[in-house]
Amino acid sequence: MNKDSEAVEQDKQLITEPEQDEASDINNEEYSEIEESENENKKISFKLVIRRDANASIPKIQKFLEDLDEEFGVGKFTYYSKNFVNELIDVLDILELKESDFDKLGITNIGIKTKLVRKAKQYCK
Numbered sequence: 001m002n003k004d005s006e007a008v009e010q011d012k013q014l015i016t017e018p019e020q021d022e023a024s025d026i027n028n029e030e031y032s033e034i035e036e037s038e039n040e041n042k043k044i045s046f047k048l049v050i051r052r053d054a055n056a057s058i059p060k061i062q063k064f065l066e067d068l069d070e071e072f073g074v075g076k077f078t079y080y081s082k083n084f085v086n087e088l089i090d091v092l093d094i095l096e097l098k099e100s101d102f103d104k105l106g107i108t109n110i111g112i113k114t115k116l117v118r119k120a121k122q123y124c125k
Contacts, residue, residue, distance in 0.1 A: 058123045064091045068119060077116070080107055094120040 068077040
C-alpha cells in the first residue's frame with residue numbers, strides 16, 4: 001500500500017456515522033455534509049456529527065452571566081446583562097458576535113470577551 005492509500009485508509013477509520021441506537025437521538029444532533037479533496041482528484045465525503053448533551057440545556061443569558069460572575073468575580077459579567085437583553089442576544093448568539101458587536105454591547109475588555117465565547121462554546125458540544 002502506498003503512502004496516499006494509507007492516508008485514505010486512516011481517514012476512513014476516522015469517519016463515523018451514528019449507530020442504530022443513536023438514531024433515536026437524532027433531534028439532539030446536527031449533520032453537515034463535508035467534502036474534502038484528496039491527492040489525484042479523489043474525494044472523500046463524510047458526515048460531521050455535533051452532539052448536544054440533552055441534559056445540558058442552554059441557560060438564559062442572565063443565568064449564563066451570573067454563572068460567569070460566580071467563577072470570575074461578582075459583577076464582571078452581569079454588568080452587561082441589560083445590553084444583552086436589549087439586543088436580544090442569547091448564549092449561542094455570543095459565538096457569532098463580531099468585534100463591532102462587542103463594542104456595541106460596551107464590552108472592550110479582551111478577557112471578558114474570551115471568557116464569554118469560551119463558556120458559550122460549551123453549549124455547542
